[in-house]
Amino acid sequence: MAASQVIRSEWTKIRSVASTVWTLSLAVVVSIALGMLVSALSRSQFDQLSPRDRLSFDPTYISFAGMSLGQLAMIVFGVLVVSNEYSTGMIRTSLAAVPQRGTFLFGKIAVAAVLALAVGLVTGFAAFFLGQAVLGPHRAGIGDPGVLRAVLGGGLYMALIAVFSMGVAAMLRSPMLSLGILMPFFFLISNILGNVDATKKVGRYLPDQAGSRIMRVVTPIGDDTPYGPWGGLGIMALWVIAALAGGYLLLKRRDA
Template sequence: MATSQVIRSEWTKIRSVASTVWTLSLAVVVTVALGMLIALLSKNEFDNMDREDQLSFDPTFISFAGMSLGQLAMIVFGVLVVSNEYSTGMIRTSLAAVPQRGSFLFSKIAVAAGLSLLVGLFTSFVTFFLGQSMLGEHKASIGDEGVLRAVIGGGLYMTLIAVFSMGVAAMLRSPMLSLGILMPFFFLVSNILGNVPATKKIGRYLPDQAGSKIMQVVTPVDNDTPYGPWGGLGIMVLWVIAALAGGFVLLKKRDA
Protein backbone atom coordinates (compact mmCIF):
# COMPACT_ATOMS: atom_id res chain seq x y z
CA MET A 1 0.00 0.00 0.00
CA ALA A 2 1.36 3.41 -0.97
CA THR A 3 2.28 5.88 1.79
CA SER A 4 -0.47 8.30 0.70
CA GLN A 5 -3.04 5.52 1.02
CA VAL A 6 -1.76 4.59 4.48
CA ILE A 7 -2.02 8.22 5.58
CA ARG A 8 -5.59 8.50 4.28
CA SER A 9 -6.44 5.27 6.07
CA GLU A 10 -5.04 6.55 9.36
CA TRP A 11 -6.94 9.82 8.97
CA THR A 12 -10.15 7.87 8.48
CA LYS A 13 -9.47 5.81 11.61
CA ILE A 14 -8.83 8.86 13.77
CA ARG A 15 -11.81 10.94 12.69
CA SER A 16 -14.19 7.99 12.85
CA VAL A 17 -13.48 7.30 16.52
CA ALA A 18 -15.67 9.54 18.69
CA SER A 19 -13.39 9.30 21.73
CA THR A 20 -10.48 10.97 19.94
CA VAL A 21 -12.66 13.88 18.79
CA TRP A 22 -14.08 14.40 22.28
CA THR A 23 -10.64 14.15 23.84
CA LEU A 24 -9.21 16.90 21.63
CA SER A 25 -12.27 19.07 22.28
CA LEU A 26 -11.77 18.59 26.00
CA ALA A 27 -8.13 19.66 25.68
CA VAL A 28 -9.25 22.97 24.17
CA VAL A 29 -12.03 23.66 26.67
CA VAL A 30 -10.05 22.77 29.80
CA THR A 31 -6.93 24.67 28.78
CA VAL A 32 -8.79 27.83 27.82
CA ALA A 33 -11.23 27.85 30.76
CA LEU A 34 -8.62 27.19 33.44
CA GLY A 35 -6.21 29.65 31.87
CA MET A 36 -8.84 32.39 32.00
CA LEU A 37 -9.68 31.59 35.62
CA ILE A 38 -6.06 31.61 36.78
CA ALA A 39 -5.40 34.83 34.86
CA LEU A 40 -8.36 36.53 36.55
CA LEU A 41 -7.25 35.35 39.99
CA SER A 42 -3.69 36.51 39.29
CA LYS A 43 -4.92 39.97 38.32
CA ASN A 44 -6.85 40.29 41.58
CA GLU A 45 -3.87 39.09 43.65
CA PHE A 46 -1.15 41.07 41.89
CA ASP A 47 -1.12 43.97 44.36
CA ASN A 48 -0.79 41.52 47.27
CA MET A 49 2.31 39.83 45.81
CA ASP A 50 5.72 40.58 47.25
CA ARG A 51 8.24 42.50 45.18
CA GLU A 52 10.07 39.39 43.92
CA ASP A 53 6.87 37.75 42.69
CA GLN A 54 5.83 40.94 40.90
CA LEU A 55 9.19 41.13 39.13
CA SER A 56 8.79 37.47 38.08
CA PHE A 57 5.17 37.93 36.98
CA ASP A 58 4.78 36.49 33.49
CA PRO A 59 1.36 37.38 32.01
CA THR A 60 1.93 35.15 28.99
CA PHE A 61 2.85 32.10 31.04
CA ILE A 62 -0.05 32.77 33.43
CA SER A 63 -2.52 32.40 30.57
CA PHE A 64 -1.12 28.91 29.94
CA ALA A 65 -1.83 27.75 33.48
CA GLY A 66 -4.59 25.48 32.15
CA MET A 67 -2.04 23.58 30.09
CA SER A 68 -1.31 21.32 33.07
CA LEU A 69 -4.80 19.83 32.75
CA GLY A 70 -5.11 20.30 29.01
CA GLN A 71 -2.09 18.07 28.50
CA LEU A 72 -4.01 15.32 30.28
CA ALA A 73 -6.42 15.19 27.36
CA MET A 74 -3.53 15.25 24.86
CA ILE A 75 -1.95 12.28 26.65
CA VAL A 76 -5.22 10.36 26.42
CA PHE A 77 -5.53 11.26 22.74
CA GLY A 78 -2.01 10.07 21.97
CA VAL A 79 -2.53 6.79 23.80
CA LEU A 80 -5.91 6.09 22.18
CA VAL A 81 -4.63 6.77 18.67
CA VAL A 82 -2.05 3.99 18.97
CA SER A 83 -3.45 1.50 21.46
CA ASN A 84 -7.11 1.40 20.34
CA GLU A 85 -6.21 -1.02 17.58
CA TYR A 86 -4.50 -3.33 20.04
CA SER A 87 -7.43 -3.35 22.47
CA THR A 88 -9.93 -4.10 19.69
CA GLY A 89 -7.74 -6.61 17.83
CA MET A 90 -7.79 -4.51 14.66
CA ILE A 91 -4.01 -4.29 14.73
CA ARG A 92 -3.78 -7.68 12.98
CA THR A 93 -5.88 -6.43 10.08
CA SER A 94 -3.93 -3.17 9.88
CA LEU A 95 -0.55 -4.89 9.78
CA ALA A 96 -1.81 -7.41 7.23
CA ALA A 97 -2.84 -4.49 5.00
CA VAL A 98 0.39 -2.57 5.69
CA PRO A 99 3.17 -5.09 6.36
CA GLN A 100 5.79 -2.32 6.36
CA ARG A 101 5.57 -1.62 10.06
CA GLY A 102 7.65 1.52 9.95
CA SER A 103 5.35 3.02 7.32
CA PHE A 104 2.31 1.97 9.35
CA LEU A 105 3.53 3.47 12.63
CA PHE A 106 4.91 6.73 11.30
CA SER A 107 1.93 7.38 9.04
CA LYS A 108 -0.30 7.03 12.09
CA ILE A 109 1.94 9.33 14.11
CA ALA A 110 2.24 11.87 11.28
CA VAL A 111 -1.54 12.18 10.93
CA ALA A 112 -2.13 12.36 14.69
CA ALA A 113 0.74 14.83 15.18
CA GLY A 114 -0.61 17.08 12.42
CA LEU A 115 -4.03 17.09 14.03
CA SER A 116 -2.49 17.70 17.46
CA LEU A 117 -0.53 20.64 16.08
CA LEU A 118 -3.64 22.27 14.62
CA VAL A 119 -5.55 21.80 17.87
CA GLY A 120 -2.54 22.87 19.94
CA LEU A 121 -1.95 26.10 18.02
CA PHE A 122 -5.64 26.99 18.05
CA THR A 123 -5.80 26.32 21.80
CA SER A 124 -2.63 28.26 22.48
CA PHE A 125 -3.69 31.41 20.63
CA VAL A 126 -7.21 31.38 22.07
CA THR A 127 -5.85 30.77 25.56
CA PHE A 128 -3.40 33.62 25.23
CA PHE A 129 -5.86 36.25 23.98
CA LEU A 130 -8.65 35.32 26.40
CA GLY A 131 -6.19 35.01 29.27
CA GLN A 132 -4.76 38.46 28.56
CA SER A 133 -8.26 39.90 28.46
CA MET A 134 -8.62 38.77 32.09
CA LEU A 135 -5.36 40.41 33.20
CA GLY A 136 -6.37 44.02 32.51
CA GLU A 137 -3.46 46.44 32.91
CA HIS A 138 -1.05 43.58 33.57
CA LYS A 139 -1.58 41.95 30.17
CA ALA A 140 1.03 41.31 27.51
CA SER A 141 0.72 41.99 23.79
CA ILE A 142 1.33 39.45 21.05
CA GLY A 143 3.88 41.89 19.63
CA ASP A 144 5.94 42.06 22.83
CA GLU A 145 9.37 40.46 22.75
CA GLY A 146 9.19 36.69 23.17
CA VAL A 147 5.39 36.50 23.32
CA LEU A 148 4.72 35.14 19.83
CA ARG A 149 7.43 32.53 20.38
CA ALA A 150 5.77 31.51 23.63
CA VAL A 151 2.31 31.26 22.07
CA ILE A 152 3.50 29.17 19.14
CA GLY A 153 5.56 27.18 21.61
CA GLY A 154 2.41 26.36 23.56
CA GLY A 155 1.00 24.65 20.48
CA LEU A 156 4.27 22.79 19.91
CA TYR A 157 4.29 21.69 23.54
CA MET A 158 0.81 20.18 23.31
CA THR A 159 1.78 18.40 20.09
CA LEU A 160 4.95 16.93 21.60
CA ILE A 161 3.06 15.71 24.66
CA ALA A 162 0.68 13.82 22.37
CA VAL A 163 3.47 12.38 20.22
CA PHE A 164 5.47 11.31 23.27
CA SER A 165 2.37 9.49 24.52
CA MET A 166 2.04 7.78 21.13
CA GLY A 167 5.58 6.49 21.41
CA VAL A 168 4.97 5.13 24.90
CA ALA A 169 1.69 3.52 23.80
CA ALA A 170 3.48 1.89 20.85
CA MET A 171 5.90 0.32 23.32
CA LEU A 172 3.31 -0.81 25.86
CA ARG A 173 0.37 -1.52 23.48
CA SER A 174 -2.15 -1.45 26.35
CA PRO A 175 -4.18 1.76 26.87
CA MET A 176 -4.61 1.08 30.58
CA LEU A 177 -0.94 0.35 31.14
CA SER A 178 0.13 3.37 29.08
CA LEU A 179 -2.17 5.75 30.94
CA GLY A 180 -1.26 4.09 34.24
CA ILE A 181 2.36 5.07 33.64
CA LEU A 182 1.99 8.41 31.87
CA MET A 183 -0.52 10.00 34.24
CA PRO A 184 1.52 9.48 37.43
CA PHE A 185 4.69 10.37 35.55
CA PHE A 186 3.45 13.79 34.46
CA PHE A 187 1.16 14.66 37.36
CA LEU A 188 3.01 13.18 40.33
CA VAL A 189 6.59 12.09 39.66
CA SER A 190 7.52 15.13 37.57
CA ASN A 191 6.05 17.60 40.07
CA ILE A 192 7.76 15.94 43.01
CA LEU A 193 11.15 15.78 41.31
CA GLY A 194 10.82 19.34 40.07
CA ASN A 195 9.87 20.89 43.40
CA VAL A 196 11.94 18.97 45.95
CA PRO A 197 15.31 20.75 46.35
CA ALA A 198 17.27 17.48 46.40
CA THR A 199 15.89 16.35 43.02
CA LYS A 200 15.15 19.68 41.35
CA LYS A 201 18.19 19.47 39.08
CA ILE A 202 16.95 16.11 37.80
CA GLY A 203 13.31 17.15 37.43
CA ARG A 204 14.06 20.05 35.11
CA TYR A 205 15.26 17.61 32.46
CA LEU A 206 11.96 15.74 32.34
CA PRO A 207 9.98 16.33 29.13
CA ASP A 208 7.15 18.43 30.52
CA GLN A 209 9.30 20.65 32.71
CA ALA A 210 11.90 21.24 30.02
CA GLY A 211 9.33 21.72 27.27
CA SER A 212 7.19 24.17 29.22
CA LYS A 213 10.08 26.67 29.23
CA ILE A 214 9.15 27.56 25.65
CA MET A 215 5.99 29.22 27.02
CA GLN A 216 7.87 31.48 29.43
CA VAL A 217 8.66 35.08 28.53
CA VAL A 218 9.76 36.52 31.88
CA THR A 219 12.66 34.75 33.58
CA PRO A 220 12.00 34.27 37.32
CA VAL A 221 14.30 36.22 39.63
CA ASP A 222 15.72 33.10 41.28
CA ASN A 223 16.00 31.10 38.03
CA ASP A 224 19.11 28.90 37.73
CA THR A 225 17.98 26.65 34.86
CA PRO A 226 20.99 26.02 32.58
CA TYR A 227 18.96 26.21 29.36
CA GLY A 228 16.58 28.65 27.70
CA PRO A 229 13.18 28.24 26.02
CA TRP A 230 14.48 26.61 22.85
CA GLY A 231 16.94 24.48 24.79
CA GLY A 232 14.08 23.20 26.91
CA LEU A 233 12.02 22.38 23.84
CA GLY A 234 15.04 20.60 22.39
CA ILE A 235 15.26 18.40 25.48
CA MET A 236 11.59 17.55 25.11
CA VAL A 237 12.11 16.66 21.44
CA LEU A 238 14.88 14.23 22.47
CA TRP A 239 12.44 12.52 24.85
CA VAL A 240 9.91 12.25 22.03
CA ILE A 241 12.47 10.80 19.63
CA ALA A 242 13.50 8.23 22.23
CA ALA A 243 9.86 7.20 22.82
CA LEU A 244 9.17 6.87 19.09
CA ALA A 245 12.36 4.91 18.52
CA GLY A 246 11.43 2.53 21.32
CA GLY A 247 7.94 2.08 19.89
CA PHE A 248 9.31 1.41 16.41
CA VAL A 249 11.88 -1.14 17.59
CA LEU A 250 9.34 -3.08 19.65
CA LEU A 251 6.74 -2.97 16.88
CA LYS A 252 9.30 -4.47 14.48
CA LYS A 253 10.27 -7.24 16.91
CA ARG A 254 6.89 -8.31 18.29
CA ASP A 255 3.95 -10.11 16.79
CA ALA A 256 0.65 -8.24 16.56
Protein backbone atom coordinates in the same frame (compact mmCIF):
# COMPACT_ATOMS: atom_id res chain seq x y z
CA MET B 1 0.31 0.19 0.40
CA ALA B 2 1.67 3.61 -0.59
CA ALA B 3 2.43 6.16 2.13
CA SER B 4 -0.32 8.48 0.86
CA GLN B 5 -2.86 5.67 1.16
CA VAL B 6 -1.67 4.89 4.68
CA ILE B 7 -2.11 8.53 5.67
CA ARG B 8 -5.63 8.66 4.24
CA SER B 9 -6.49 5.42 6.03
CA GLU B 10 -5.16 6.68 9.36
CA TRP B 11 -7.02 9.96 9.00
CA THR B 12 -10.24 8.03 8.45
CA LYS B 13 -9.56 5.91 11.55
CA ILE B 14 -8.85 8.90 13.77
CA ARG B 15 -11.83 11.03 12.77
CA SER B 16 -14.24 8.10 12.92
CA VAL B 17 -13.50 7.34 16.59
CA ALA B 18 -15.60 9.53 18.89
CA SER B 19 -13.18 9.26 21.82
CA THR B 20 -10.38 11.04 19.95
CA VAL B 21 -12.67 13.94 19.05
CA TRP B 22 -13.84 14.25 22.65
CA THR B 23 -10.35 14.16 24.13
CA LEU B 24 -9.08 16.89 21.78
CA SER B 25 -12.14 19.00 22.54
CA LEU B 26 -11.55 18.50 26.25
CA ALA B 27 -7.92 19.58 25.89
CA VAL B 28 -9.03 22.87 24.32
CA VAL B 29 -11.85 23.61 26.78
CA VAL B 30 -9.92 22.73 29.94
CA SER B 31 -6.78 24.62 28.90
CA ILE B 32 -8.70 27.80 28.04
CA ALA B 33 -11.13 27.72 30.97
CA LEU B 34 -8.51 27.03 33.64
CA GLY B 35 -6.16 29.59 32.09
CA MET B 36 -8.87 32.25 32.31
CA LEU B 37 -9.62 31.30 35.92
CA VAL B 38 -5.96 31.54 36.96
CA SER B 39 -5.64 34.82 35.05
CA ALA B 40 -8.62 36.23 36.96
CA LEU B 41 -7.14 35.14 40.29
CA SER B 42 -3.76 36.62 39.36
CA ARG B 43 -5.35 39.95 38.46
CA SER B 44 -7.25 40.11 41.76
CA GLN B 45 -4.12 39.34 43.78
CA PHE B 46 -1.62 41.45 41.83
CA ASP B 47 -1.72 44.37 44.26
CA GLN B 48 -0.78 42.03 47.11
CA LEU B 49 2.36 40.76 45.36
CA SER B 50 5.76 41.66 46.72
CA PRO B 51 8.10 43.76 44.55
CA ARG B 52 10.16 40.62 43.91
CA ASP B 53 7.11 38.66 42.76
CA ARG B 54 6.03 41.50 40.49
CA LEU B 55 9.39 41.36 38.73
CA SER B 56 8.76 37.65 38.05
CA PHE B 57 5.14 38.18 36.99
CA ASP B 58 4.67 36.52 33.60
CA PRO B 59 1.21 37.28 32.16
CA THR B 60 1.81 35.08 29.11
CA TYR B 61 2.74 32.02 31.16
CA ILE B 62 -0.18 32.63 33.52
CA SER B 63 -2.63 32.36 30.63
CA PHE B 64 -1.18 28.91 29.86
CA ALA B 65 -1.83 27.60 33.39
CA GLY B 66 -4.65 25.40 32.09
CA MET B 67 -2.32 23.45 29.84
CA SER B 68 -1.11 21.48 32.86
CA LEU B 69 -4.52 19.77 32.83
CA GLY B 70 -5.15 20.10 29.11
CA GLN B 71 -2.02 18.09 28.42
CA LEU B 72 -3.60 15.13 30.21
CA ALA B 73 -6.31 15.06 27.54
CA MET B 74 -3.59 15.18 24.88
CA ILE B 75 -1.95 12.20 26.56
CA VAL B 76 -5.22 10.28 26.37
CA PHE B 77 -5.54 11.23 22.71
CA GLY B 78 -2.03 10.01 21.90
CA VAL B 79 -2.51 6.73 23.74
CA LEU B 80 -5.89 6.00 22.16
CA VAL B 81 -4.66 6.72 18.63
CA VAL B 82 -2.08 3.94 18.91
CA SER B 83 -3.45 1.45 21.41
CA ASN B 84 -7.10 1.34 20.34
CA GLU B 85 -6.19 -1.04 17.53
CA TYR B 86 -4.51 -3.40 19.99
CA SER B 87 -7.46 -3.42 22.39
CA THR B 88 -9.95 -4.13 19.57
CA GLY B 89 -7.74 -6.61 17.70
CA MET B 90 -7.78 -4.43 14.57
CA ILE B 91 -3.98 -4.29 14.64
CA ARG B 92 -3.79 -7.65 12.83
CA THR B 93 -5.93 -6.36 9.97
CA SER B 94 -3.96 -3.11 9.80
CA LEU B 95 -0.58 -4.87 9.65
CA ALA B 96 -1.89 -7.30 7.06
CA ALA B 97 -2.89 -4.33 4.91
CA VAL B 98 0.37 -2.45 5.61
CA PRO B 99 3.12 -5.04 6.18
CA GLN B 100 5.80 -2.32 6.33
CA ARG B 101 5.54 -1.64 10.04
CA GLY B 102 7.54 1.55 9.93
CA THR B 103 5.21 2.99 7.28
CA PHE B 104 2.19 1.93 9.32
CA LEU B 105 3.42 3.42 12.62
CA PHE B 106 4.84 6.67 11.31
CA GLY B 107 1.87 7.22 9.00
CA LYS B 108 -0.40 6.99 12.05
CA ILE B 109 1.85 9.25 14.09
CA ALA B 110 2.21 11.83 11.31
CA VAL B 111 -1.55 12.23 10.94
CA ALA B 112 -2.15 12.40 14.70
CA ALA B 113 0.78 14.79 15.21
CA VAL B 114 -0.51 17.26 12.61
CA LEU B 115 -3.97 17.13 14.20
CA ALA B 116 -2.50 17.57 17.70
CA LEU B 117 -0.40 20.51 16.50
CA ALA B 118 -3.41 22.23 14.94
CA VAL B 119 -5.41 21.78 18.14
CA GLY B 120 -2.43 22.88 20.23
CA LEU B 121 -1.97 26.08 18.23
CA VAL B 122 -5.67 26.93 18.42
CA THR B 123 -5.55 26.29 22.16
CA GLY B 124 -2.40 28.35 22.62
CA PHE B 125 -3.69 31.44 20.81
CA ALA B 126 -7.17 31.22 22.38
CA ALA B 127 -5.76 30.73 25.89
CA PHE B 128 -3.39 33.66 25.41
CA PHE B 129 -5.87 36.20 24.06
CA LEU B 130 -8.65 35.28 26.49
CA GLY B 131 -6.24 35.11 29.42
CA GLN B 132 -4.79 38.53 28.60
CA ALA B 133 -8.29 39.98 28.28
CA VAL B 134 -9.01 38.78 31.82
CA LEU B 135 -5.69 40.14 33.15
CA GLY B 136 -6.68 43.60 31.95
CA PRO B 137 -4.07 46.23 32.87
CA HIS B 138 -1.48 43.53 33.62
CA ARG B 139 -1.74 41.90 30.22
CA ALA B 140 0.96 41.28 27.63
CA GLY B 141 0.64 41.95 23.90
CA ILE B 142 1.27 39.43 21.15
CA GLY B 143 3.91 41.78 19.74
CA ASP B 144 5.86 42.03 23.01
CA PRO B 145 9.32 40.43 23.01
CA GLY B 146 9.12 36.66 23.38
CA VAL B 147 5.33 36.47 23.47
CA LEU B 148 4.67 35.10 19.98
CA ARG B 149 7.41 32.52 20.52
CA ALA B 150 5.72 31.45 23.76
CA VAL B 151 2.28 31.17 22.14
CA LEU B 152 3.56 29.14 19.19
CA GLY B 153 5.65 27.11 21.62
CA GLY B 154 2.54 26.27 23.61
CA GLY B 155 1.06 24.64 20.53
CA LEU B 156 4.28 22.74 19.85
CA TYR B 157 4.42 21.62 23.48
CA MET B 158 0.90 20.15 23.36
CA ALA B 159 1.68 18.34 20.10
CA LEU B 160 4.92 16.88 21.47
CA ILE B 161 3.12 15.63 24.58
CA ALA B 162 0.69 13.76 22.33
CA VAL B 163 3.47 12.31 20.14
CA PHE B 164 5.48 11.22 23.19
CA SER B 165 2.37 9.41 24.45
CA MET B 166 2.02 7.69 21.07
CA GLY B 167 5.58 6.38 21.33
CA VAL B 168 4.97 5.05 24.84
CA ALA B 169 1.68 3.45 23.76
CA ALA B 170 3.44 1.79 20.82
CA MET B 171 5.87 0.24 23.29
CA LEU B 172 3.29 -0.85 25.87
CA ARG B 173 0.35 -1.59 23.49
CA SER B 174 -2.17 -1.56 26.35
CA PRO B 175 -4.23 1.64 26.79
CA MET B 176 -4.73 0.98 30.50
CA LEU B 177 -1.05 0.31 31.15
CA SER B 178 0.03 3.33 29.07
CA LEU B 179 -2.36 5.69 30.84
CA GLY B 180 -1.55 4.10 34.19
CA ILE B 181 2.08 5.11 33.72
CA LEU B 182 1.78 8.41 31.85
CA MET B 183 -0.96 10.05 33.91
CA PRO B 184 0.73 9.73 37.33
CA PHE B 185 4.10 10.56 35.77
CA PHE B 186 3.02 13.89 34.28
CA PHE B 187 0.41 14.87 36.84
CA LEU B 188 2.22 13.88 40.03
CA ILE B 189 5.74 12.46 39.80
CA SER B 190 7.18 15.10 37.47
CA ASN B 191 5.80 17.93 39.62
CA ILE B 192 7.24 16.41 42.76
CA LEU B 193 10.67 15.86 41.24
CA GLY B 194 10.66 19.37 39.78
CA ASN B 195 9.77 21.10 43.05
CA VAL B 196 11.77 19.21 45.66
CA ASP B 197 15.22 20.69 46.23
CA ALA B 198 16.95 17.29 46.29
CA THR B 199 15.60 16.27 42.88
CA LYS B 200 15.02 19.64 41.18
CA LYS B 201 18.15 19.39 39.03
CA VAL B 202 16.96 16.01 37.71
CA GLY B 203 13.32 17.04 37.33
CA ARG B 204 14.16 19.97 35.05
CA TYR B 205 15.27 17.48 32.38
CA LEU B 206 11.96 15.59 32.29
CA PRO B 207 9.97 16.15 29.07
CA ASP B 208 7.20 18.32 30.47
CA GLN B 209 9.44 20.35 32.78
CA ALA B 210 11.89 21.08 29.97
CA GLY B 211 9.31 21.59 27.24
CA SER B 212 7.12 24.00 29.20
CA ARG B 213 10.06 26.39 29.31
CA ILE B 214 9.13 27.47 25.78
CA MET B 215 5.95 29.08 27.17
CA ARG B 216 7.80 31.36 29.59
CA VAL B 217 8.56 34.96 28.67
CA VAL B 218 9.77 36.26 32.04
CA THR B 219 12.53 34.31 33.79
CA PRO B 220 11.76 34.04 37.54
CA ILE B 221 14.26 35.73 39.83
CA GLY B 222 16.82 33.23 41.12
CA ASP B 223 16.08 30.69 38.39
CA ASP B 224 19.30 28.84 37.53
CA THR B 225 17.95 26.57 34.78
CA PRO B 226 20.91 25.92 32.43
CA TYR B 227 18.88 26.07 29.21
CA GLY B 228 16.56 28.55 27.54
CA PRO B 229 13.12 28.18 25.90
CA TRP B 230 14.33 26.49 22.72
CA GLY B 231 16.85 24.39 24.61
CA GLY B 232 14.04 23.09 26.80
CA LEU B 233 11.91 22.25 23.79
CA GLY B 234 14.93 20.49 22.27
CA ILE B 235 15.27 18.32 25.40
CA MET B 236 11.60 17.43 25.13
CA ALA B 237 12.04 16.59 21.44
CA LEU B 238 14.83 14.15 22.38
CA TRP B 239 12.44 12.38 24.76
CA VAL B 240 9.88 12.17 21.97
CA ILE B 241 12.42 10.74 19.51
CA ALA B 242 13.49 8.14 22.08
CA ALA B 243 9.86 7.10 22.70
CA LEU B 244 9.14 6.80 18.97
CA ALA B 245 12.34 4.83 18.38
CA GLY B 246 11.41 2.43 21.19
CA GLY B 247 7.90 2.02 19.82
CA TYR B 248 9.17 1.35 16.31
CA LEU B 249 11.78 -1.21 17.42
CA LEU B 250 9.30 -3.14 19.54
CA LEU B 251 6.61 -3.05 16.84
CA LYS B 252 9.12 -4.39 14.34
CA ARG B 253 10.21 -7.28 16.57
CA ARG B 254 6.93 -8.38 18.12
CA ASP B 255 3.95 -10.21 16.75
CA ALA B 256 0.71 -8.28 16.50
